[in-house]
Amino acid sequence: MFRKIMTPVDLGHLGDLQKALQVSADLARHYDAEVVYVGVSAAAPSATAHNPAEFKAKLTALANEQAQTHGIKTSADPVACHDPAKDVDDALLKASRDTGADLVVMASHMPSVLDYIWPSNGGKIAEHAKCSVMVVRG
Amino acid sequence: MAEETTNQGIPEPEGHSDLIETDYEIGQDNIEAKIGPFGLDIHNPVFLISGLSVVLFVFYSLALPEQAASAFETAKSYVITTFDFFFLSAANIFVLFCLLLIVTPYGSVRLGGADAKPDYGYIGWFAMLFAAGMGIGLLFFGVSEPMSHFSSSLAGTSVGEGGVRTDWAPAGAAGGDEAAAQRLGMAATIFHWGLHPWAIYAVVALALALFSYNKGLPLTLRSAFYPIFGDRVWGWTGHIIDTLAVFATLFGLATSLGFGAEQAASGLTFLFGSGDAAEGTRSFLGITYGNSDESGVANNPALLVLLITGITAIALVSVVRGLDGGVKVLSEINMGLAALLLLFVFFVGGPIFLITLFFDSLAAYFQNIFALSNPFGREDVNFSQGWTSFYWAWWISWSPFVGMFIARVSRGRTVREFVICVLLIPTLVCVLWMTVFGGTALNQVVAEGYEGAKNAALELKLFYMLSQLPLATITSVVGIILVVVFFVTSSDSGSLVIDTITAGGKVDAPVSQRVFWCVFEGAVAIVLLIGGGLASLQAAVIATGLPFTLVLLLMCFAIWKGLVSERRA
Numbered sequence: 078m079f080r081k082i083m084t085p086v087d088l089g090h091l092g093d094l095q096k097a098l099q100v101s102a103d104l105a106r107h108y109d110a111e112v113v114y115v116g117v118s119a120a121a122p123s124a125t126a127h128n129p130a131e132f133k134a135k136l137t138a139l140a141n142e143q144a145q146t147h148g149i150k151t152s153a154d155p156v157a158c159h160d161p162a163k164d165v166d167d168a169l170l171k172a173s174r175d176t177g178a179d180l181v182v183m184a185s186h187m188p189s190v191l192d193y194i195w196p197s198n199g200g201k202i203a204e205h206a207k208c209s210v211m212v213v214r215g
Numbered sequence: 216m217a218e219e220t221t222n223q224g225i226p227e228p229e230g231h232s233d234l235i236e237t238d239y240e241i242g243q244d245n246i247e248a249k250i251g252p253f254g255l256d257i258h259n260p261v262f263l264i265s266g267l268s269v270v271l272f273v274f275y276s277l278a279l280p281e282q283a284a285s286a287f288e289t290a291k292s293y294v295i296t297t298f299d300f301f302f303l304s305a306a307n308i309f310v311l312f313c314l315l316l317i318v319t320p321y322g323s324v325r326l327g328g329a330d331a332k333p334d335y336g337y338i339g340w341f342a343m344l345f346a347a348g349m350g351i352g353l354l355f356f357g358v359s360e361p362m363s364h365f366s367s368s369l370a371g372t373s374v375g376e377g378g379v380r381t382d383w384a385p386a387g388a389a390g391g392d393e394a395a396a397q398r399l400g401m402a403a404t405i406f407h408w409g410l411h412p413w414a415i416y417a418v419v420a421l422a423l424a425l426f427s428y429n430k431g432l433p434l435t436l437r438s439a440f441y442p443i444f445g446d447r448v449w450g451w452t453g454h455i456i457d458t459l460a461v462f463a464t465l466f467g468l469a470t471s472l473g474f475g476a477e478q479a480a481s482g483l484t485f486l487f488g489s490g491d492a493a494e495g496t497r498s499f500l501g502i503t504y505g506n507s508d509e510s511g512v513a514n515n516p517a518l519l520v521l522l523i524t525g526i527t528a529i530a531l532v533s534v535v536r537g538l539d540g541g542v543k544v545l546s547e548i549n550m551g552l553a554a555l556l557l558l559f560v561f562f563v564g565g566p567i568f569l570i571t572l573f574f575d576s577l578a579a580y581f582q583n584i585f586a587l588s589n590p591f592g593r594e595d596v597n598f599s600q601g602w603t604s605f606y607w608a609w610w611i612s613w614s615p616f617v618g619m620f621i622a623r624v625s626r627g628r629t630v631r632e633f634v635i636c637v638l639l640i641p642t643l644v645c646v647l648w649m650t651v652f653g654g655t656a657l658n659q660v661v662a663e664g665y666e667g668a669k670n671a672a673l674e675l676k677l678f679y680m681l682s683q684l685p686l687a688t689i690t691s692v693v694g695i696i697l698v699v700v701f702f703v704t705s706s707d708s709g710s711l712v713i714d715t716i717t718a719g720g721k722v723d724a725p726v727s728q729r730v731f732w733c734v735f736e737g738a739v740a741i742v743l744l745i746g747g748g749l750a751s752l753q754a755a756v757i758a759t760g761l762p763f764t765l766v767l768l769l770m771c772f773a774i775w776k777g778l779v780s781e782r783r784a
């Protein structure tokens with residue numbers, strides 16, 4: 078049913094993502110699909126990486142590690158943008174088209190009143206992505 | 216989290232660059248928390264100290280207004296009169312240093328590693344660095360400054376007791392000679408808006424870009440000092456540098472916001488107000504408002520508070536929309552409008568006259584640059600201290616903000632390209648702007664005998680000049696829109712910069728933090744405006760120019776050291 082599952086990851090907060098990572102791996106095994114891990118970062122040094130090349134290496138390492146642990150096919154797709162705090166939604170939507178994913182599995186926080194004026198990343202992706210989206214609550 | 220980032224070697228960045236190995240992890244001193252629904256990721260203690268010290272300073276200037284005013288004013292005049300030689304020499308060094316970078320082989324080092332691609336195209340990049348750097352000043356001073364120097368030069372020199380000159384004319388003045396006074400006036404104005412201020416910005420921006428994009432250090436001021444202080448920059452040395460930068464940026468923006476609102480309010484009541492200025496009944500939107508020297512009506516803060524709230528609201532939308540969707544778009548709109556206004560004044564002001572004046576002013580600038588920039592044994596003390604030294608301290612106190620912002624958008628350029636675009640092109644644009652606006656106004660005085668702009672209050676000079684040209688209503692409205700939008704573009708980029716510094720160099724801190732700084736800035740401006748204290752806090756900001764000058768000189772050294780270890784393309 079699904080061939081390619083896109084899973085956005087925040088390398089700085091892997092602890093919060095364990096559930097989403099597990100779900101995407103389980104689905105990948107079930108449907109025999111590939112998981113592509115997408116990470117969004119700025120070109121400026123961040124807590125995760127000092128530069129885009131280092132970021133790519135870390136994301137690839139994560140993809141390889143998941144492949145070994147779960148016995149699935151994986152790849153990594155680092156996306157650079159100018160203002161990650163703001164642009165992350167658009168960057169992920171673009172990545173969902175560019176990677177050709179037919180399912181997005183992503184983690185999201187618990188909804189709160191603030192979501193009415195300030196939609197969550199997961200909410201926005203689910204609303205605008207062309208493919209199926211599964212939002213995993215943390 | 217830190218444990219995710221350690222234990223992995225640092226691979227090559229994009230092509231060769233020389234990473235600095237340090238045990239410091241970006242964000243290691245940060246506090247991450249959740250207050251209600253708002254996420255928080257702030258540097259400890261920079262966020263807290265700078266926030267608190269801003270509040271304390273505001274309290275001080277409101278609780279003891281006279282004492283605060285005299286303390287800050289004394290500090291400012293002491294700094295600009297005692298250290299005038301220091302400011303002038305330092306600014307000369309920055310210009311020479313930048314010119315040197317263009318011609319040395321280090322000019323081919325690329326920011327972001329040898330294979331990095333530029334983040335922005337030329338137009339967006341240039342619009343952003345210009346709108347943050349000096350956009351607003353051009354509207355204030357484009358007409359008024361050439362006029363001031365022209366008038367003081369024309370009046371000639373006068374000597375007071377003890378043989379000290381009491382006039383404010385630049386260099387040797389040009390008593391009674393209108394043509395010479397005009398040239399000197401243009402040269403002095405261009406001197407204050409040309410190579411020197413842009414060299415100041417370029418040094419700070421280059422240092423930050425180099426140490427962040429090539430060396431992998433966080434995008435915050437302290438990183439530029441790594442070659443000098445080593446790992447101590449992650450301790451209190453760095454906290455102090457960063458806090459000082461936040462302080463200068465926030466108060467610089469808040470005080471400018473206050474004064475900018477006054478210009479916009481004056482312009483609005485002048486153009487669209489009802490009632491009579493002479494009788495003191497002029498009002499706009501039913502709120503009485505006058506610039507006191509013309510109408511005798513005291514400034515009513517209500518209109519100003521409305522304007523600041525409006526400007527802050529637009530800035531808020533812009534920061535929430537982010538760098539590309541907000542700041543860049545507004546900067547481009549603004550540059551487009553400014554270019555239209557420039558072209559309009561150029562064509563109706565007399566293109567042939569203005570082209571001639573452009574080259575003549577440029578020539579006058581280079582003929583006078585040595586006399587005007589000479590730090591020692593100046594006879595024109597009022598000019599060199601009251602104007603030049605003041606300006607240099609002002610530009611320098613703004614440089615952490617503008618420098619950080621330019622660095623943020625300049626990744627992927629070579630050092631040579633960077634210096635040419637941050638130093639030489641803005642200088643030429645400033646010469647053009649000053650020629651068109653100042654030259655047209657001067658021509659009104661010299662050739663047409665119209666003294667309206669010459670006699671008008673500072674914030675109205677632009678509108679009086681435009682009133683003599685066709686389509687005055689439309690161009691004046693464009694002028695007011697430009698004033699407002701230039702404030703928005705300073706305010707939003709300033710909030711981004713303060714947010715990045717107080718998040719320890721993280722550019723991906725939660726959006727709610729930049730919202731906080733943007734609102735805080737507007738609130739400080741309103742409080743100072745109502746309570747009084749705009750002028751005294753502006754004086755405090757200018758006084759911070761002194762420590763920053765030292766900081767900038769050290770940066771030149773750090774840049775050089777940093778470039779030597781990079782591979783040249």
